[in-house]
């Protein structure tokens with residue numbers, strides 16, 4: 001059965017279009033307005049029910065095809081239904097899904113070793129999401145100074161425009177009022193302007209235990225730090241004797257073209273968090289730290305029931321294996337440069353574009369102030385291309401790392417048409 005195609009998306013050569021659900025099933029999964037489902041209405045969702053994916057393609061329940069240039073918010077590292085990842089999940093599910101952290105599992109031990117080798121860290125703690133990985137960082141910092149008798153040293157410096165998650169600890173670190181509103185009191189974190197080393201220096205009181213920083217502000221609008229900023233933070237932390245914590249949840253696992261965002265610098269944080277792309281869509285988060293911090297959270301002091309379960313660990317191992325074997329970071333550097341160049345050219349050409357910026361497969365196109373980003377997003381979606389909004393006014397491109405040049409060109413063609421329409 002031929003399926004309706006979005007204008008820019010020819011059928012995949014490698015896989016036939018997926019047959020859509022039967023009529024009977026279809027009726028139960030039709031898109032509904034938020035008021036018509038029993039789902040808690042805390043998200044603004046498009047009225048589309050997605051059903052299948054293959055590579056960088058998605059299909060909804062009506063059989064319409066989309067090009068996925070957002071990867072479930074920088075999560076689907078290998079795209080959809082990647083053979084190795086699908087096999088790893090199925091194979092592991094048939095052996096062990098969950099055992100708790102009362103026992104070891106081989107995939108979890110192996111994943112810890114892999115991640116430490118990839119990041120230069122000494123130990124890995126596993127959890128189930130980004131916000132939990134950041135909670136682990138925050139608790140690690142407090143407990144480290146507590147164990148040294150420095151009980152007054154518990155504050156964290158974070159940055160305006162940052163995003164660190166939605167639980168109360170990581171929300172306290174998040175430097176954007178739109179996420180914080182109504183959830184106070186959120187204590188223990190001071191925010192300073194991103195990129196401003198002088199402001200950091202002034203804020204470094206004896207109470208500061210750690211600086212928490214994203215190598216690139218992701219949700220905040222894909223803001224790159226000025227040259228030398230991360231190195232400057234490292235120097236200030238050394239001078240002040242506090243910890244440098246890196247939130248690599250969005251920038252990690254190859255998204256910028258190196259394994260970590262910090263890999264573009266010649267300095268290391270003391271500990272870091274990973275999540276989003278790590279499991280290729282299977283929920284997993286990780287806190288990695290260097291040797292000096294390995295006793296800061298002694299047995300019983302921190303934990304999670306699901307963290308590092310064999311299923312999620314196996315999925316992450318599959319992601320890391322393909323990432324290396326297929327040189328996906330090479331693909332990100334090559335196509336990311338191409339994407340950045342093309343976005344910059346759009347910026348020169350179309351009045352609807354204010355500016356562009358990014359690194360690798362984390363790119364943003366900031367729209368002119370008079371353009372409604374949700375309108376632009378919807379126009380692009382109508383052409384069958386899915387992206388997200390970051391920083392309130394920018395279209396953010398976080399494609400799966402397996403994206404091909406041909407797919408990228410299709411996405412850029414659709415974007416050009418939308419920008420032409422918006423600039424008229």
Ligand SMILES: *Cc1c(COP(=O)(O)O)cnc(C)c1O
Pocket residue numbers: 129130131132134163164165166214218219247248249250251275276
């Ligand atoms: C998404 C994100 C988080 C939160 O991750 P969740 O899995 O949604 O809890 C934290 N920090 C950064 C930089 C992120 O991009």
